[in-house]
Every structure is written in C-alpha cells, then in structure tokens.
Amino acid sequence: GAVVSQHPSWVICKSGTSVKIECRSLDFQATTMFWYRQFPKQSLMLMATSNEGSKATYEQGVEKDKFLINHASLTLSTLTVTSAHPEDSSFYICSAYRDPTDTQYFGPGTRLTVL
C-alpha cells in the first residue's frame, strides 16, 4: 500500500527556534499534501493544503508566516514552525492525496515539544 513518511518522528526545541518537519510520499507522487495538527484528546485540525509548485492554502486562523509550507517536489512537502513557542507544542500529521483513489495516506506524525 501507499506509504507516507514523516521526519522527525519527534522533536524537542527551545522557544524561539525554528523546526522543519518533512513529509514524503514514498511510492507515489502527490500533487497535493495536507498538514494537520492535533492537540491532546482533540480531533485533527486541517492547517493547510500544500500544492506542488504553488503556494500553500491556509485554513482560517492559521498564520502563514509562522507555519511555512514548501512543496518543492511531487514527493516532498515541508512544514517549518518558525519562532516556536510552547503553545505550538502539538502532534503534526501530514497526508498525501493519491489520485484517483480518492484516498489520503497519512504520515505517522511528528510530536513537537517546545520548551
């Protein structure tokens, strides 16, 4: 089956630093990838849609200057949390959309802890 990887699986950083999370579709090309975040005991919330070769589309309330998304190739999207703060601590999950199955394949997630 389709596989999506994320790196790193977990990261701890100091407040004020930037953290980059990678999302890769390993065995298929994904023109569209999605970034979600999940707070403890809550549902996933869509942050942004990442489109290969164009700017990401952000959901309302998500700061585009804080959560930089780059989808430079058909198999890689990156999310950079800039100037991270403790409230950014969360579980970040990416997914890649595989056409024509109408199915999203999710990465294993990245646990970000900002001290």
Next chain:
Amino acid sequence: SQQGEEDPQALSIQEGENATMNCSYKTSINNLQWYRQNSGRGLVHLILIRSNEREKHSGRLRVTLDTSKKSSSLLITASRAADTASYFCATDGDGANNLFFGTGTRLTVIP
C-alpha cells in the same frame, strides 16, 4: 464549520461484543471515510464509502451511509482488545481534496 461529529465520544465494551460509532456531518459530500488512530500515532485509513453507496463491508467492519440524514455509522463486529483506538470519520464536504474530520470516538475494548 464543516467538521463532523462522532457519537458517542467514548465507548467501552467487552471483547467479543460489537461496537457501533456514529458520525454526522453538515454539508453535501462526495465520500466519507473512517480512520483509526492509536494513541499518539498517525491515522490509518479504514474504509471509504461514496455518496451513492449505502453500505460497505471490510472484514469485521461495516459502514453505512445515509445522505438524507447526513450520517454514517461504523460497526466493528466481534471486537478485540487490539481494536482499542480512536475512530474518526472524515468528509470531503467542500468538493476539493480536503478532509474534514469529526471529533472522534474513543473505543476501549476490555479483554
């Protein structure tokens, strides 16, 4: 908001019993999907049902869809302790490739 809602929020059953979770959504859809998430892990896709389908089976899973009521149910038969997880429904309500997730049902299967 297009976010759906699952009911119940939490469900605890004995191993061997059936578990039923319900999902309601607000907009018209092309398809509805069910996902499973083990604690702290990524989502795993379980099953997709299209808007023109009423019922779908996959192993011990049975999904129904009632578009007139904007609701879906996930039935897990003969539950096992390994089924303990959170289950989410997701819809593509805006016609694009986005998914909008419900709040999830936390299922606990007691051995």
